[in-house]
Amino acid sequence: MENLLSILPVLATDLSLTDFTFWIGFAAMLASTMFFFSAMNMVADKWKTSMLVSALITGIAALHYYYMRNAAMEGDITTAYRYVDWILTVPLMCVEFYLILKPSGATKSLLWKLILLSTVMLVTGYFGEAGIGPLDAQLWGLVSGIAYFAIVAEIWFGGASKLAKSAGGNVESAHKMLCKFVLIGWAIYPIGYMAGTDGWYSGIFSGLAGQMDVIYNVGDAINKIGFGLVVYNLAVSK
Numbered sequence: 001m002e003n004l005l006s007i008l009p010v011l012a013t014d015l016s017l018t019d020f021t022f023w024i025g026f027a028a029m030l031a032s033t034m035f036f037f038s039a040m041n042m043v044a045d046k047w048k049t050s051m052l053v054s055a056l057i058t059g060i061a062a063l064h065y066y067y068m069r070n071a072a073m074e075g076d077i078t079t080a081y082r083y084v085d086w087i088l089t090v091p092l093m094c095v096e097f098y099l100i101l102k103p104s105g106a107t108k109s110l111l112w113k114l115i116l117l118s119t120v121m122l123v124t125g126y127f128g129e130a131g132i133g134p135l136d137a138q139l140w141g142l143v144s145g146i147a148y149f150a151i152v153a154e155i156w157f158g159g160a161s162k163l164a165k166s167a168g169g170n171v172e173s174a175h176k177m178l179c180k181f182v183l184i185g186w187a188i189y190p191i192g193y194m195a196g197t198d199g200w201y202s203g204i205f206s207g208l209a210g211q212m213d214v215i216y217n218v219g220d221a222i223n224k225i226g227f228g229l230v231v232y233n234l235a236v237s238k
């Protein structure tokens with residue numbers, strides 16, 4: 001990585017891997033936002049809101065990456081910015097599930113269930129990282145993990161999956177793809193958490209110690225931009 005960075009004159013400073021991923025994450029989120037916004041004009045009316053939500057997700061992330069990058073370069077912690085970003089963007093990702101299934105009968109209660117579970121997942125994760133409340137990081141992480149699995153169960157096997165099946169075709173495959181992002185892509189986050197907090201897992205993840213922000217940044221790039229591209233793909237399909 002050191003050698004790779006020194007090829008680029010502007011980066012040939014003491015820019016760390018963490019700072020580098022904040023910088024490139026900011027650029028990627030900004031570019032994706034412009035792309036998803038402009039895609040609103042290329043898709044059928046019924047998909048315009050979904051494209052707007054994709055742009056909002058990466059746009060909100062771009063803003064927070066700007067602040068997190070500055071904080072990281074000053075040596076400050078990024079936890080609060082990170083979780084403010086997630087508490088806004090993860091519910092919007094739930095909205096994406098809802099919007100693509102709405103024509104096949106998705107109800108508001110499905111949406112609220114997903115939003116509630118993701119709020120529990122993120123608030124307890126924040127408590128664990130910030131050292132708030134009666135539990136320690138590993139127990140808060142466990143509660144957060146249970147909420148995460150409830151989300152996975154709902155979209156893979158619950159009401160949402162039934163609606164996707166009844167919709168069939170491109171909607172069903174887009175839903176499947178989003179489900180895979182949640183199962184595999186979102187699983188990156190607990191790894192970052194275990195790399196950055198103390199618990200029974202500390203020995204296992206000691207090789208990743210200090211890389212929490214890098215892992216979260218990789219997760220965000222894959223998931224936020226990936227979600228938007230799945231929706232874009234659905235919106236331009238026949």
Ligand SMILES: *C/C=C(C)/C=C/C=C(C)/C=C/C1=C(C)CCCC1(C)C
Binds near residue numbers: 093122125126186
């Ligand atoms: C754009 C941001 C996204 C998709 C963020 C997703 C975050 C998670 C899935 C976080 C999950 C966590 C656990 C499952 C346990 C440990 C604590 C968290 C909050 C890192």
